[in-house]
Amino acid sequence: METYEFIPFGGHQLLTAFHASASPTDPCGCAVLVAPIHEEKKAAHRPLVDLARRLAAEGYAVMRFDPRATGDSPGDDDQPTLTSWREDLELVIDRARGKSGLHRVDLIGLRLGADLAALVGPTHDFVERTVLCVPLINGGRYLREVRLRGKIRGALTEADGGDGAADTDRGIDYGGHYISPQLIQELEAHDLMAADSTLARPISCVDIRGRDSMTAPLSALATRLKERGARVDTRVLIDEPFWNALGPVVPEAFIDGMVHVLIREEGAS
């Protein structure tokens, strides 16, 4: 069973979707899925729905949500910042615990959602495992990609409106999505490699790509997280980068991989 609701939060609302476990009185765990943002969110939406339904069928309770001013959650374009999205995630963690009846939840984040999960999960009292799927790691690098893509689009369309990469004090037009100066500032400062607080909870670093080897930045992040005390496992899932897909896709390796991380291996350990 799936329950969709807008939950009020400090003057705004968040859309949440709760997928009850196939064993609602005895769920084997609860996961909060943290989606990417901008156009990656649109492309990843259905794969994350499919993942939520699969996990629910396997006995997990799952909560998905639209952070403020994304998807169907209302909000002004200049509202969202990494800080506000972290607040949203913390609220949803509480809500997921309440709905599932479980003391702790797991987080599965994808792309920027993985970075948010990394900022919240490993130090949160009520988060057990944090799964980081292809995190950005470095916000400045993401912004460079954003600007480059805007320039390419501008060159392809040869029109003023297409050159959305032009940086101004008023923010960036990223393919029709607005990135505010505040969000730019926070992304520029965001670097998962730079954090140094001690970590104790398990973290999974997951790469999703066309070959069976982890990219150097994610491998370095895994090493850095171990240095900070976390129990880290790594894996590579051979699948297409579905968060960039133009058409509908079913990333079976990703979905199977997440089931293995949360259920099969947890159950076996």
Place this chain on the structure above:
Amino acid sequence: MSRAAERLVELTADDGQILRGVLHDPPGGTDLPPVIMFSGWGGTRYGPNGMLVEAARRLAADGRRVLRVDFRGRGDSDGAVDEHDLRAHIVDGAAMVRWSRDHLADVPPVLLGICSGGEVAVGCLFDGVDVESVCLWSAPVFAAQATDERISAKRAGYLREYLRKLFRPETWRKLFAGEVRFDIIRRVLGRAGVHEKKVDEPEELSDESVYSARCGAALMIYGTADPIAEEAIAAYEGLFGRTSCPVELHRIEGANHGFYALEWKHRVIDLTLDWLRRRSHS
């Protein structure tokens, strides 16, 4: 004016599966016909760059009820991703119209579709669904066959894009790292993303196509950088001309298929809002 309420709705599709979406409901009631939005082929009810959400909020602030619902196998709706085709989306579109007439107002609604969602709107007309009007944003030729010409045109566009990528350092880094997905490139260039129809899908729009439904007017908006635009404009102007339906056409200079820039997105929404206002005052 206070903000329109947004609430979640669930509809039952013809096969019993649940379609999920959002209703934008302006305060104080309205006599204006509801607007039903149809997303593109692979998309969700948000639309590309969230433009359906933004458009729905703008229209609702202008006093219109707006319904955005995911098709089967898309977004939050039931159904498997790869089990549904254009015909299934048209059936879902008709179910959304019935829901609108049962729950919002028993009047023909406005259908607004982007890309393949525009085909769904036209498909509803072919199926005899009466509408107040239709808005087609970047709608391709209805049920277009994957002809050699179309595949070649799109393939040429993709090739140009790959050639440009060859000049990027990032591409060479990926090549040396073995990260370039040649399987995806082969797939893209193979059929160039042109939809290959199943046997039970609708027939392509032809010079003889007409529909029997009532449709008061049509608005068409395309970007001049959209490779499918001119063929589609000619086909739909012919269709609406044969059915005596007045058409208003806008071309947005430089815009691509998904209107991927704030300026283009806002222009599309402004044009649509203005057109709907003029219709409600006529």
